[in-house]
Amino acid sequence: MRSGGFAVAVLYWGITMLGQGLPAQDWANLARYREENAALGLPAENENRVVFMGNSITEMWGQVQPEFFAGKSYLNRGISGQTTPQMLIRFRPDVIALQPKVVVILAGTNDIAGNTGPATLEMIEDNIASMAELAKAHGIRVVLASVLPAAKYSWAPKIHPIDKIISLNQWIRQYAEANGFTYLDYFSPMVDDAGGLKAAYSEDGVHPNLAGYQVMAPLADSAIEKALQSE
Numbered sequence: 422m423r424s425g426g427f428a429v430a431v432l433y434w435g436i437t438m439l440g441q442g443l444p445a446q447d448w449a450n451l452a453r454y455r456e457e458n459a460a461l462g463l464p465a466e467n468e469n470r471v472v473f474m475g476n477s478i479t480e481m482w483g484q485v486q487p488e489f490f491a492g493k494s495y496l497n498r499g500i501s502g503q504t505t506p507q508m509l510i511r512f513r514p515d516v517i518a519l520q521p522k523v524v525v526i527l528a529g530t531n532d533i534a535g536n537t538g539p540a541t542l543e544m545i546e547d548n549i550a551s552m553a554e555l556a557k558a559h560g561i562r563v564v565l566a567s568v569l570p571a572a573k574y575s576w577a578p579k580i581h582p583i584d585k586i587i588s589l590n591q592w593i594r595q596y597a598e599a600n601g602f603t604y605l606d607y608f609s610p611m612v613d614d615a616g617g618l619k620a621a622y623s624e625d626g627v628h629p630n631l632a633g634y635q636v637m638a639p640l641a642d643s644a645i646e647k648a649l650q651s652e
Contacts, residue, residue: 449510470494475527477501486634505548527566562648566605572617583616605644
């Protein structure tokens, strides 16, 4: 069979398999919070709703320190393992559609780890900037959080993240300052002398434990308050 005929045959097979119910992949995990978002409804008139967009560090926050979110209009929209392109895809349903006053974006470490393939710092920065600019266009105040320190990733041992995290955080700070966003520095109080996450704040060197989240919580509250008071 000629190459063109082979391509047509493969395309026909793909269409046939889709027609037979081959499951589609929800790559960005758009379904994760779909029902919860639908049940939530729009914020009350004077509600200072805040959405936390992130990966496992954000998602686990609600499990390890649930009292941080209790009694507040704080919505946790973290999904374990996610990278910035996945977050960008779900940014409209999981952030914009909820009409928060503030979004806190904590993202980038999984990109550096290569969770969804190789990613340059420029690619990560572009995705973070796109989320921030989407938020701004919809009247949502933006808090950009630094990436937490990490000396290594257990699931990606060939990656050496320290220098990349430092460079990405420098860009996040500069970008936030240049665009009137609030910069949230988790890195400085949590980094050890070797450039990793302090042992007291983590069991695996990447994800905070309760002590780590207790460091992060007042910093996040302060950044949110600053963002709410900004023009």
